[in-house]
Amino acid sequence: MAGNIRELMSRIRRAMVMCERSLITPECLDLDRREGQRIIATLEEARTTAEMEAIRNSMQKTAVI
Secondary structure (H helix, E strand, C coil): CHHHHHHHHHHHHHHHHHCCCCCCCCCCCCCCCCCCCCCCCCHHHHHHHHHHHHHHHHHHHCCCC
16 A cells, blocks of 8 residues: 555656646646546545445454455
């Protein structure tokens, strides 16, 4: 997980220096390379998904599943 945070920080720092606009966009972060369509979730859907993943992870760690 720490590697993901370092990668995100690196991308943000690079975008702050290299982006020519006042607003950092996915293109500035090199996130526009994805192929296919992205699924756009509402905040409620994202929260529900995150809660479900947290519960599953906790259950796996305690060997309930």
